[in-house]
Amino acid sequence: MVKVDGYEVPEGLFYSKEWFWVKVEGDKARLGITDYAQKQLREIVFVELPGVGGSVKANEPFGSVESVKAVSDLVSPLTGTIDQTNPDVTSKPELLNEDPFNKGWLLVITPSNLNAELAALMDFNKSVEWHKSMITKG
């Protein structure tokens, strides 16, 4: 894990430019929002997620997160069907702030086009560069 100007970027994950991380777990993928995203939103008070069995599509919103001041769509980095949603984050949305890469995960999906879509995401090194560029851009 490295920190870019205070924002955590763990290794071994893929990243989208819509502030999602993807962890490949066998033939499944676990998704959540990045530390950068949660810090921009600040104290998250509401998380809206779809139900298990539903589907998500790459680059399309599937839910939203709302903080005291901001609201943002959750834009899926991958296409697939939803196997699990994190039951804890709806009752304790602060988990997204406290532990965005672990306890604050959002969905586990069965991706339908994993290899092709992963290629469109950023790996650790690219993500670090991207985080740096966002910070210098201001």
Next chain:
Amino acid sequence: MPRRIIIIGAHAAAVDAASAARKTDRTAEIILLTTEKYAGYSRCGIPFVIGGHIPRFTDLIVYPAAYYQMMKLDLRRETTATNVDTKAKTVETTDKAGKTGTLPYDSLIFATGASTWTPPIKGKEKLGTFSVRTIEDGERIDEAIKAGAKTAVVMGGSLIGLEMAVGLTERGLKTTVVEMLPQLLPVMLDADMAKGVQEMLEAKGIRILVGKGVEEFIGSDKVTEVVAAGEHLAADIFISAFGVRPNTELAAKAGITLGDTRAIRTNLRMETNVPGVYAIGDCAESTHMVTQRPALQQLGTVAVKHGKVAGTNAAGGYALFPGVLGSAVTKFFDLEVGSTGITESFAKRSGIEIVTGTISGKTRAQYFPGAQPIKVKVIVEKEMERVIGAQIVGNEDVTQRINAISLAIQKQMTVRELSKSDTCYAPPLCETWELMALAAEAAVMRLR
């Protein structure tokens, strides 16, 4: 068709309006127009960059590009709104390249801010005079210091003027402040409280001339001296912090009504006389909670609250703005200065009869090492016995006392209630008797 909300402006008031609008309407198209290169930054931080407390001007940018992307806000930089047609509901724009466009809107928010204003003084057109409004203004002053400026004259002894004078002094410039009125901070403080501030600034090496005006700028093409009260003052840098005027030309041209303060008149929802058109921040008038009269309070804290209310309403929601008290705080070197409600001198000018209570004390138990001096003044309306104002000057713990008294004023607390308020105590943090309560008690004694 999604609702389209256009916000003219992209700073404190505007970005908060955009955020509130997005929270209210998830599908609306929200466009922010700013003439500036930088958006969403804190103007209030500029003197503290000059003073070296904040490393870079770009650190003042509160909202990074990612924020607009996450919130789906369409920020258009270096784009000027040139005309508004409230009948056709359109805004005409010109971008940096000179390209013009016409944007239809469903709701429109004026967040056009204010501009610094320098009175017509002989030699005003010379180089080397600066105002303090934008990051570019700050950068120009910083460059002049780096280029070797040794002396500065600041015209205006209010918040920005004094914050700049402190910043310039911290950078090693020999600085003089020229204030037209007979005291510093005439909006925030009464003369008795301002006296202590002036003495501290003078002790730090700032020359203060009150009751004096700037008469002339001297120098061939660039200002080198300023004449004030007949005296020639060396001025490699001249800062005009005389005041700011609300930018209302665009609104006035569109038939939007201006108020008594010459800012855009608004109702409780921050809406102008034209339905669906709102005004917020430094260009917008609102109501003073004590006087119940129109007031123009050009403060960041007012701007963001205006923005939240107007953004919610512009997006089809419902929100009211309760009014302003003018609560303000700042820090000059180690001295914190705060004010809320109305001053004794303002009350007198408005025909409000008052009594005051002032108490000097310490910020910790007087025996506790490091205890700092602090002075609290409360202003009380005589007939209803309500607290209507307070001023606090001290080396720490000013801010939250100002906020507490602001709440007391909003809740129309009587001075007797304030004098009996339940407060906390521990030797490293405060005295046993809370100074706000003691100041209130001093005022109660004068009501007898």
